[in-house]
Amino acid sequence: MSQSVCILGVTGSIGQSTLKILQLHPEEYSVFAVTAHSRIVELVEICKQFRPKIAVVPLQKVDELRQLLIANQLSEIEILHDEAGLIAAAEHPNVDVVMAAIVGAAGLLPTLAAAKAGKRVLLANKEALVMSGDIMIQTARENNALLLPVDSEHNAIFQCLPQNYLQENRNGQPKMGVKQILLTASGGPFLHHSLEQLQSVTPAQACKHPNWSMGQKISVDSATLMNKGLELIEACHLFAVEEQFVTVVVHPQSIIHSMVQYVDGSTLAQMGNPDMCTPIAHALAWPERIQTHVPPLDLFLHSQLNFEEPDTVRFPALKLARQAMKAGGLAPTILNAANEIAVAAFLTEQIGFTQIPQVVEHTLGQVENAAAVSIDVILQADHTARIVAEKAVLNLGS
Ligand code: NDP
Ligand code: MG
Secondary structure, rough: OOOOEEEEEEOHHHHHHHHHHHHHHHOOOEEEEOOOOHHHHHHHHHHHHOOOOEEEOOOOHHHHHHHHHHHOOOOOOOOEEEEHHHHHHHHOOOOOOEEEOOOOOOHHHHHHHHHOOOOEEEEEHHHHHHHHEEEEEHHHHHHHOOEOOOHHHHHHHHHHHHOOOOOOOEEEEEOOOOEEEEEEEEOOOOOOOOHHHHHHOOOHHHHHOOOOOHHHHHHHHHHHHHHHHHHHHHHHHHHEEEEHHHHEEEEEOOOEEEEEEEEEOOOEEEEEEEEHHHHHHEEEEEOOOOOOOOOOOOHHHHOOOOOOOOOOEEEOOHHHHHHHHHHHHHHHHHHHHHHHHHHHHHOOOOOOOOOOOOOOOOHHHOOOOOOOOOOHHHHHHHHHHHHHHHHHHHHHHH
16 A cells, blocks of 8 residues: 655755655655745645645745645645644654654654654654654654664664664663674765864865765764764664764765674675665665665775774764763753754854864853753753853854
8 A cells, every 4th residue: 555655854855865766656655745944946846746735834934835836736735834733744644654854953843743653754864863862762662653764874784783673672782693883984075184174164165075965964964073973872772772882984985884793703784875765765665675766886886995993083073972972861962952053153154164063062061961851851951052052153253
């Protein structure tokens, strides 16, 4: 039977790749709900092509969307708005699969709603899991939701782990013969820049990733290695291991998407051309496999695969994320919130590239850590951290 899909963040890079896959399999999947934030014209184009039943936008965009839908004879599409609309779309009884591809903390409550409603949740929005950690995992478990990683590294790790690994007891130790997870990192566009060179890189340079084409925020995160830090935290939650069992390996070609090492000396890797359509298709169809347009890997074209240790002196964000995971509680939420503010400030040229981790470190030092006992407590910490980080941005800018 055809699966009905809700795409949170349909106008983004992951949203677009998701549509590419769905388009290849019209018999198996239909688009039920789509959401956008600023790109309304693009949203209408998507509505024309995929004919969803529901579209969600911010309240101030509702009129613009309504007019465009009417002009395109699409007035039957129901328009919902704001966070309540995102949640209603994610938990809608007609929806089977939710692609969580909103960027940042804005995706937390809709993603959590999808988990609560027992959906198949394709998780791209790593910030939501970094913030909510155990609560997201528990919510998914208690409601029989299937939380499947779309982040290419986590999808690779999932593919390399034993079957049923996620159903086993969760106590922070690797199990079923797993020794450690090797999380690969491309190293981003500034892998071999000196500290001095890093001080003057521009937003345009930071957003030009050598291997992947992605949204602006994750592109900057890839350049600072905060993306790998967030992914380290994401891996700990998804695969129920403490941070010392996740080793980051810089692999500039992005052909191996991550690895799992076993106690018998085996190391399993998942490889492929760097294209998000592969992990998206995997998460959509798991445990089956479906066709994509991604060309098969030509190993003769990639005769060299290199590996190196990350440099946390030039890229302190990775160290900050590891420390936050170790500290636990609200520290990952504070880290994430400060990073969102710092990245936005870098993109608008209020602060320099090397000041991004400074804002994060400062905020982690200022906002009190405590147990992350509820979503309300997490949202409060997120709010406080943003205020502290914004002040730090102002101080650095003046
Ligand atoms: P984009 O910036 O390309 O897209 C983000 C999407 O979220 C857009 O649809 C955007 O709407 C929407 N959005 C932005 N802000 C809000 C808000 N406040 N409320 C509701 N919706 C909002 O990002 P990506 O697609 O690159 O990334 C999405 C997520 O997936 C991120 O968490 C990222 O870390 C993760 N990810 C991305 C990968 C990639 O290759 N791109 C790889 C692995 C993970 P609009 O465009 O209309 O403004
Ligand atoms: Mg990734």
